[in-house]
Amino acid sequence: MRPFLRNTHLMIRFFSTHSFSLKLNSTPIIPQSSRSLQIPFFKLPHGVSRPNSSSGICWFCSKSRIEAMQEAISYLSQREAAEVDEILMGPLGFSVDQLMELAGLSVATSIAEVYKASEYKRVLVLCGPGNNGGDGLVAARHLFHFGYKPFICYPKKTPKPLYAGLVTQLESLSVPFLTVEDLPLDLSKDFDIIIDAIFGFSFHGAPRPPFNDLIQRLVSLNEYEESNQRSPVIVSVDIPSGWHVEEGDISGSSFKPDMLVSLTAPKLCAKKFDGPHHFLGGRFVPPSIVNKYNLHLPPYPGTAMCVRIGKPPQVDIAALRENYISPEFVEENVEADPIRQFHKWFDDAIAANLREPNAMSLSTATSDGKPSSRMVLLKGVDEDGFVWYTNYESRKAHNLAENPRASLLFFWEGLNRQVRVEGSVQKVSEEESEQYFHSRPRGSQLGAIVSPQSSVVPGRHFLIDKYKELKDRFSNGSLIPKPKHWGGYRLKPELFEFWQGQPSRLHDRLQYSPCEIDGKKAWKVERLAP
Numbered sequence: 220m221r222p223f224l225r226n227t228h229l230m231i232r233f234f235s236t237h238s239f240s241l242k243l244n245s246t247p248i249i250p251q252s253s254r255s256l257q258i259p260f261f262k263l264p265h266g267v268s269r270p271n272s273s274s275g276i277c278w279f280c281s282k283s284r285i286e287a288m289q290e291a292i293s294y295l296s297q298r299e300a301a302e303v304d305e306i307l308m309g310p311l312g313f314s315v316d317q318l319m320e321l322a323g324l325s326v327a328t329s330i331a332e333v334y335k336a337s338e339y340k341r342v343l344v345l346c347g348p349g350n351n352g353g354d355g356l357v358a359a360r361h362l363f364h365f366g367y368k369p370f371i372c373y374p375k376k377t378p379k380p381l382y383a384g385l386v387t388q389l390e391s392l393s394v395p396f397l398t399v400e401d402l403p404l405d406l407s408k409d410f411d412i413i414i415d416a417i418f419g420f421s422f423h424g425a426p427r428p429p430f431n432d433l434i435q436r437l438v439s440l441n442e443y444e445e446s447n448q449r450s451p452v453i454v455s456v457d458i459p460s461g462w463h464v465e466e467g468d469i470s471g472s473s474f475k476p477d478m479l480v481s482l483t484a485p486k487l488c489a490k491k492f493d494g495p496h497h498f499l500g501g502r503f504v505p506p507s508i509v510n511k512y513n514l515h516l517p518p519y520p521g522t523a524m525c526v527r528i529g530k531p532p533q534v535d536i537a538a539l540r541e542n543y544i545s546p547e548f549v550e551e552n553v554e555a556d557p558i559r560q561f562h563k564w565f566d567d568a569i570a571a572n573l574r575e576p577n578a579m580s581l582s583t584a585t586s587d588g589k590p591s592s593r594m595v596l597l598k599g600v601d602e603d604g605f606v607w608y609t610n611y612e613s614r615k616a617h618n619l620a621e622n623p624r625a626s627l628l629f630f631w632e633g634l635n636r637q638v639r640v641e642g643s644v645q646k647v648s649e650e651e652s653e654q655y656f657h658s659r660p661r662g663s664q665l666g667a668i669v670s671p672q673s674s675v676v677p678g679r680h681f682l683i684d685k686y687k688e689l690k691d692r693f694s695n696g697s698l699i700p701k702p703k704h705w706g707g708y709r710l711k712p713e714l715f716e717f718w719q720g721q722p723s724r725l726h727d728r729l730q731y732s733p734c735e736i737d738g739k740k741a742w743k744v745e746r747l748a749p
């Protein structure tokens with residue numbers, strides 16, 4: 220919901236007691252959460268009352284109320300959490316194994332999103348006697364496969380086949396099991412992450428041995444943190460163990476985790492969590508549960524098993540960095556022809572399922588050397604060069620008219636690779652542009668006619684009005700003529716560089732520049748210092 224709700228006027232139209240549609244500045248909004256979970260209604264924001272008539276009366280509510288709604292997240296009481304558990308495993312047909320597998324996977328993926336295995340390798344998982352402990356065992360297995368080194372402390376093994384199986388699976392991966400006595404009293408040196416999978420929503424009373432001692436060691440870690448000494452981060456599964464499930468840390472003497480992964484929906488104690496990373500996991504909640512408990516939760520993006528709840532933490536931009544780890548990229552293994560090498564890497568980018576691997580930054584410059592860059596989409600590449608399409612009256616087009624030289628840059632983040640290409644630029648033939656133009660979706664064809672690219676327009680309505688008019692004109696499906704001012708460019712490459720990230724910033728850089736061998740045009744490959 221966040222992106223939709225920055226503006227002031229939100230129109231709410233009621234259909235029944237709870238059901239309403241939302242319109243922001245006249246544009247219908249399908250809340251993402253309801254799209255993915257098919258929630259037919261939203262919780263009423265505090266202070267908004269239902270009109271007397273349910274026949275579709277519309278009115279506006281204020282910005283602060285919208286923000287209140289935006290912040291509204293549902294929390295479950297202890298009783299509700301147990302009830303949801305029963306419904307899932309009763310009428311809804313789930314088995315505990317399934318839910319635990321998905322819960323443990325959510326915990327592992329949440330951790331992997333924030334704490335990279337390259338920096339936070341050693342993970343101690345403290346497992347309690349119930350399902351929360353089972354989630355910890357599952358998370359440990361997934362973390363092993365993600366490249367972490369897990370250790371388990373599971374002092375009260377649950378004598379059920381499900382748990383015995385989870386233990387066997389970890390033993391077969393040679394994951395060490397440590398007794399409480401094996402554990403160092405001071406956990407600060409031996410581990411980078413500690414997963415608290417001791418108690419979940421069935422916790423009650425005060426922690427009994429040996430778990431009281433484990434919890435106390437987590438409290439000591441918080442004290443380390445306060446003294447600015449490096450200590451492991453603590454990740455709590457569902458509930459910070461020792462906290463009251465609804466009231467939180469009532470004694471004020473328990474530990475404060477750095478990350479909380481709420482499962483299914485946050486429990487009431489999560490309101491008291493003020494650490495930097497709150498995630499939601501357990502992507503199995505069906506609409507019937509969402510409706511029954513009036514759940515309002517952030518939607519999971521794409522195929523993710525977890526989603527962040529609340530604001531991302533403040534980051535120190537200067538401290539943001541990745542350590543690249545890639546296979547070596549050496550002279551002996553490259554293609555003699557840089558276009559063939561480009562195709563090889565492009566195929567890798569496709570195989571890695573990267574989003575828009577054909578997106579490239581195009582840099583041009585004015586005749587007096589003022590550079591500018593923007594992204595465009597590569598639409599073809601062969602021995603003649605790299606092709607993209609655009610508006611011939613745009614800023615880039617003016618640059619290219621006065622200085623027909625450009626550079627292209629591809630960055631394939633998931634593969635730690637970039638490719639630089641430099642050369643001279645020419646327009647493609649009218650026939651080639653015609654052919655490509657008509658291959659585009661009709662909406663994009665109309666968009667190209669509507670948009671005087673790079674010139675100032677009076678407002679969004681200018682484009683939308685023109686678009687609607689044209690859409691009507693071409694609604695009979697007739698051919699949309701390509702505007703004269705729209706077409707392709709081809710960059711003929713004169714220099715290439717293939718870059719692959721490596722540890723300690725000692726990256727591989729292989730440059731291809733033109734040369735002549737026996738009077739024939741060829742390419743010289745040279746390694747550049749990173």
Ligand SMILES: NC(=O)C1=CN([C@@H]2O[C@H](COP(=O)(O)OP(=O)(O)OC[C@H]3O[C@@H](n4cnc5c(N)ncnc54)[C@H](OP(=O)(O)O)[C@@H]3O)[C@@H](O)[C@H]2O)[C@@H](O)CC1
Pocket residue numbers: 300303304305307318319322347348349350351352353354417418419420421422423424425426427430456457458482483501
């Ligand atoms: N949708 C869902 O529902 C899903 C739920 N999932 C997971 O299940 C978790 C809930 O699991 P759960 O019900 O097994 O309870 P949990 O809190 O792990 O442990 C209970 C054990 O602790 C013990 N114990 C209690 N208090 C104690 C104390 N003071 N000191 C010492 N011991 C104490 C208690 O013993 P008892 O007191 O009964 O003798 C019992 O043995 C939930 O939080 C989530 O992580 C996910 O896997 C999948 C989706």
Ligand SMILES: Cc1cc2nc3c(=O)[nH]c(=O)nc-3n(C[C@H](O)[C@H](O)[C@H](O)COP(=O)(O)O)c2cc1C
Pocket residue numbers: 575578591592593594595596597607608609610613614615616672673
């Ligand atoms: C991923 C991506 C792909 C783009 N592809 C194109 C494209 O193929 N052609 C184009 O004209 N603009 C494309 N754009 C928009 C351009 O980046 C840019 O805004 C536009 O071409 C105007 O640039 P100019 O004013 O420098 O000429 C793309 C933008 C993004 C983010």
Ligand SMILES: Cc1ncc(COP(=O)(O)O)c(C=O)c1O
Pocket residue numbers: 596608609659660663
């Ligand atoms: C303004 C503009 N023109 C053209 C394109 C390329 O689109 P297509 O793939 O439909 O040719 C894009 C892509 O983002 C664009 O933003």
Ligand SMILES: [K+]
Pocket residue numbers: 351415416417418419455456457458459460
């Ligand atoms: K826990």
